[in-house]
Amino acid sequence: MLSIKHHGAVQGVTGSCHELFVDSDQSVLVDCGLFQGAETSGSGADSNSLEIDFDLSAVQALVITHVHIDHVGRLPYLLAAGFTGPIYCSKPSAALLPLVIEDALKVGVTRNANIIKACLDRLASQLVPLDYKTWTVVPLNNNTKVQVRLCRAGHILGSAYVIFRVDGGGLCRPKGTTNKYWDVVFSGDLGAPYSPLLPAPQSPYRADQLVLESTYGDRNHENRATRRKHLQQSLEHALSDSGTVLIPAFSIGRTQELLYELEHIIHQNKHKAVSQTRSGVSLNWEDIDIIIDSPLASRFTEVYRSLANYWDDEAKRRVSSGRHPLSFEQVTTIDDHATHLQTVSYLQHQTRPAIVIAASGMCAGGRIVNYLKALLGDERNDLLFVGYQAAGTPGRDILKYHDKPNGYVMFDGERYAINAKVQQISGYSAHAGQRDLLNFIKRMRVKPQKIHLVHGDDNAKQILKGLIEMENPECEVVVP
Structure with a gap:
């Protein structure tokens, strides 16, 4: 039976x-x-x-x-x-x-x-x-x-x-x-x-x-138009003080979807101001650096592009119109570990805003951990969750304790204060x-x-x- x-x-x-x-x-x-x-x-x-x-x-x-x-x-x-x-x-x-x-x-x-x-x-x-x-x-x-x-x-x-x-x-x-x-x-x-x-x-x-x-x-989740609007609003708020927006995301699936949505936001808002540097220089959406710090994610993205015949009709239309939803010019991909460490250090002292997408999606390992150790204590920065955070993961702990007095998260046996603003957009699950x-x-x-x-x-x-x-x-x- x-x-x-x-x-x-x-x-x-x-x-x-x-x-x-x-x-x-x-x-x-x-x-x-x-x-x-x-x-x-x-x-x-x-x-x-x-x-x-x-x-x-x-x-x-x-x-x-x-x-x-x-x-x-x-x-x-x-x-x-x-x-x-x-x-x-x-x-x-x-x-x-x-x-x-x-x-x-x-x-x-x-x-x-x-x-x-x-x-x-x-x-x-x-x-x-x-x-x-x-x-x-x-x-x-x-x-x-x-x-x-x-x-x-x-x-x-x-x-x-x-x-x-x-x-x-x-x-x-x-x-x-x-x-x-x-x-x-x-x-x-x-x-x-x-x-x-x-x-x-x-x-x-x-x-x-x-x-x-x-x-x-x-x-239930928000619909597509609403969640894209919330993503744009969250990023505009986060980028307004020249901080770094950290987005933990799985290398496969979520990273490619975020790239796709970011390309659309930039395409729809060309020449519109989103932020300014500490010296007062205004920055438009197309000026924002988008950093993909994951060798695995970049390899997956290449395979995603090679399998475009499995994309939906909307994505195929964008490609036919000359757009490149997974490989547009604002994106910088970091492969080697030395450049990763240099980027983490640079963002601790940078004067212009940036968006970083790095694995893992639940902050339980991967390169996102080094970014969190370095940047989570700075109130200029933002942490944006776009996926589910399982119990027992650092991602769940950050969501639970970020708004508590003296909230912190543990990485490798050490406490790291949570002063960055923390947001969650569940519609992007x-x-x-x-x-x-x-x-x-x-x-x-x-x-x-x-x-x-x-x-x-x-x-x-x-x-x-x-x-x-x-x-x-x-x-x-x-x-x-």
């Missing part, structure tokens, strides 16, 4: 990993992500435990929804544990995944080039890139037939929700059903409608069983909001009989559970 085990994204929003048992001896794994902050697998592992802590004997294949680290970060450990089956993902994800895994190995495992190459070669030998909206048979060892289909999820480039169609001649169908087959859908991370660059996700025709993310199950999640279910022609809510804090899951039950009284909603 069909069953699902959840090995991550149960006690929070990270570590996504779910196992679909199509019979008693065979299963397919969906994602194998890294835990971040205070979150764990729920089986006793802490966020620093990367080893695979569940039995792999039944796993025949892995399907990757997208390449964010909380969905693929434990993939090297899965390979090391002996997994040799096919690894399915979309074609854009297949282009991005090696960059993510290489960086994860360098940061968390080893910088030995031979070991990294061996892992990437092994990954390449098992990787099976798939087109969207095509059925692929998953090889199994008996008469149970399983097909997999990827559909655009609108979260980052290459992201997908996954449909498994299982037909086992009665063996795999849940008790009491008469369907010829059983469709199980894993949402992965769903994007908000009208996200920059990406087509909005469309619901599947049917889902007999659904595993649904719930990151923002307790709130790459995740679907509450109404978007409900609409994902509502727009299915055949509604799920059972829904598993994962990838969310407890409050978000409980609120979303209540709303789903209200709108779908025949559906069983479980919170693992």
